[in-house]
């Protein structure tokens with residue numbers, strides 16, 4: 001997989017879109033306008049999109065940063081480490097949190113340890129020197145499994161291993177590798193590198209228009225750090241998703257663009273592809289937008305019952321009343337451990353993630369083409385549907401999966417051992 005070439009310089013974002021479309025179509029995945037419209041015009045979508053898109057751009061952190069650069073560094077490290085979806089079940093069992101919340105808690109732990117006078121674990125040096133034991137402790141996962149002793153019956157010995165250990169190894173490799181590259185190139189921390197990339201982006205935008213800035217920032221990060229090189233060769237086709245770097249760019253936008261004088265030049269981002277994780281493709285399959293029925297059985301049978309008329313009847317209806325409203329967040333926090341969905345190979349996962357990237361591009365175009373009259377027929381004030389954007393759609397799809405009890409029960413796929421999402 002490491003043989004995949006980087007896209008040509010200046011064409012990284014374009015390569016995400018084009019490679020994902022090519023892989024999606026070559027894999028026989030269908031995304032029809034009719035199925036997209038069915039979702040966009042459904043009560044499930046129209047009754048929750050604005051609320052969720054407006055309120056779920058959290059990234060709100062209960063931290064006081066000493067400087068904007070310190071905050072940029074924190075958001076950058078959080079994005080680099082935003083992995084572990086494949087360990088969601090054991091994370092729920094061992095920490096009571098999902099992947100994202102566990103990683104966020106881990107990053108907070110790095111911050112608090114550093115602020116408490118310990119080594120600055122958010123510096124390049126600190127990142128590169130963390131041990132597996134420290135990582136496991138901050139993350140709160142077990143890294144030992146019991147094995148029967150080889151020659152003494154009845155005796156069990158502990159040795160490192162298991163899913164907790166796997167996740168710790170992924171984080172350790174990301175931290176060591178990224179920290180080392182930063183140290184070798186004379187950067188104090190990841191935020192320093194990103195700040196420089198943002199400044200380069202601004203220069204490019206002055207020369208080549210607003211959209212050039214995001215292109216430059218993304219390319220610099222992907223070229224510099226293997227942890228951002230989320231790409232592969234699947235069935236002889238190169239595919240580029242770059243989820244974590246796109247997540248970082250969304251994050252920079254969310255944290256800094258609303259300030260009256262942003263401390264860094266913020267690239268225009270509304271055209272950026274979505275961050276393809278496991279949640280968005282899975283939800284798009286359940287909501288009938290990504291249609292796997294014409295694919296090879298290895299894909300077509302992954303989500304039995306998804307996208308059928310009966311399933312969609314419930315999922316596209318308004319959220320079932322849950323006492324005082326539809327918002328699952330108002331319910332007592334359930335400690336139910338989620339059920340494991342299908343575990344995919346790297347190639348299968350790239351195909352579904354590529355389909356999600358392409359599906360969202362098509363959804364935005366389909367939304368733009370809706371007739372005002374068509375929307376008026378559905379109800380007053382729905383003209384906004386024509387103006388949905390990729391970043392908001394990403395947030396809606398990701399957050400709606402946790403917003404409704406019936407969506408929470410939908411299975412998401414998992415891919416183990418990936419450092420990319």
Ligand SMILES: Nc1nc2c(c(CN[C@H]3C=C[C@H](O)[C@@H]3O)cn2[C@@H]2O[C@H](COP(=O)(O)O)[C@@H](O)[C@H]2O)c(=O)[nH]1
Pocket residue numbers: 056057058059060082083084085088098099100101274275276277278279280394395398399421
């Ligand atoms: N496409 C997309 N993927 C996202 C996020 C987020 C974080 N969203 C918050 C960030 C800012 C806003 O405040 C959002 O509330 C996490 N993930 C990915 O989901 C995966 C599953 O995790 P889980 O369900 O916990 O197990 C994991 O690979 C994680 O990397 C997003 O926004 N878009």
